[in-house]
Amino acid sequence: MRRRKAxxxxxxxxxxxxxxxxxxxxxxxMLEGKKAVxxxxxxxxxxxxxxxxxxxxVIKVFHKALDNARPxxxxxxxxxxxxxxQVPIEVRQERGTSIALRWIRDFAKNKKGKPMxxxxxxxxxxxxxxxxxxIKKRDDTHKMAESNKAFxxxxx
Numbered sequence: 001m002r003r004r005k006a007x008x009x010x011x012x013x014x015x016x017x018x019x020x021x022x023x024x025x026x027x028x029x030m031l032e033g034k035k036a037v038x039x040x041x042x043x044x045x046x047x048x049x050x051x052x053x054x055x056x057x058v059i060k061v062f063h064k065a066l067d068n069a070r071p072x073x074x075x076x077x078x079x080x081x082x083x084x085x086q087v088p089i090e091v092r093q094e095r096g097t098s099i100a101l102r103w104i105r106d107f108a109k110n111k112k113g114k115p116m117x118x119x120x121x122x123x124x125x126x127x128x129x130x131x132x133x134x135i136k137k138r139d140d141t142h143k144m145a146e147s148n149k150a151f152x153x154x155x156x
Contacts, residue, residue: 016043017059021066021097028105029120041116048121053128065127069100069134073145078154087154088145100127100134107133 014023022042030038046058055061075086091099108116108123126132 014039019059021101022059022062024098025101025105028101029116041120044117045120045124048117049124049128052121052125061128062124065104065124066097066100068130069103069127069138070096071099071138071141072096074099074141075144075148078151080154085151085154086144086148087151088148089155100138103134103137107137 011020011024011027013020014026016022026035026038026042029041046062049061050056050058053061071091073088074091076089077084078087079085104120104123104127108119111119111122114122123132123134127134
């Protein structure tokens with residue numbers, strides 16, 4: 001059992017859009033402490049998204065993509081009497097956003113043959129339209145939670 005709750009770090013809003021979620025996304029994209037490179041990638045991806053969707057407010061597109069990719073349910077293993085059950089639980093808002101950001105970043109990173117800005121923009125646009133790998137992952141997570149609904153009484 002935990003003795004106390006882990007302290008949540010304050011994430012600074014990004015300088016251009018003044019959004020904490022974009023700042024968090026920049027931090028997730030960052031490798032080896034190279035924040036300027038990560039910012040260039042994310043802002044470049046936002047410019048590509050702005051051109052391809054013909055939307056003026058790129059932050060609305062980004063938030064809609066995150067909302068589409070965010071899982072509402074997930075499964076958590078619970079050990080009961082020698083057996084391990086996959087128990088479906090609801091996902092908190094902050095965790096769901098974090099998972100969606102991670103999925104978008106990872107699926108963009110695993111694509112081949114394009115610069116990271118373009119891959120990230122493609123994944124954001126796909127999530128905005130309700131398609132793509134991050135949406136498929138969300139649907140798979142929901143299906144797994146739905147199929148294990150019989151074990152929901154093990155939740156505590």
